[in-house]
Amino acid sequence: xxxxxxxxxxxxxQGLEALGAxxxxxxxxxxxxxxxxxxxxxxxxxxxxxxxxFIRDTDTRAIVFQVVDPGSGDVLAxxxxxxxxxxxxxxxxxxxxxxxxxxxxxA
Numbered sequence: 001x002x003x004x005x006x007x008x009x010x011x012x013x014q015g016l017e018a019l020g021a022x023x024x025x026x027x028x029x030x031x032x033x034x035x036x037x038x039x040x041x042x043x044x045x046x047x048x049x050x051x052x053x054f055i056r057d058t059d060t061r062a063i064v065f066q067v068v069d070p071g072s073g074d075v076l077a078x079x080x081x082x083x084x085x086x087x088x089x090x091x092x093x094x095x096x097x098x099x100x101x102x103x104x105x106x107a
Contacts, residue, residue: 049070049071050067050068050069050076051067051068051070052065052066052067052068053065054066057085057089059085059088059089059092060085060088060089062080062085062088064078064079064080065078066078
């Protein structure tokens with residue numbers, strides 16, 4: 001292996017400056033919007049044909065938020081979901097049976 005000492009540093013720009021000095025500038029294309037972009041989030045503050053309500057679930061004693069269609073009375077959306085409420089009621093029933101000494105659960 002041959003080791004030589006450097007007598008003098010190279011002249012001119014070094015490192016990233018050298019890359020910028022030697023690179024040819026790229027021509028920019030003018031930006032022409034092909035179509036107007038839609039907003040990412042749409043918010044309608046107008047009147048709605050929906051009704052909201054808070055109820056208390058009897059099995060879990062949890063507060064439930066519902067969005068209801070006032071014409072038909074159908075629940076359009078609910079938090080927590082019906083499945084989550086059933087799971088919570090099932091878990092609560094299991095802890096009540098354990099307190100009595102019975103650990104069996106019925107699905």
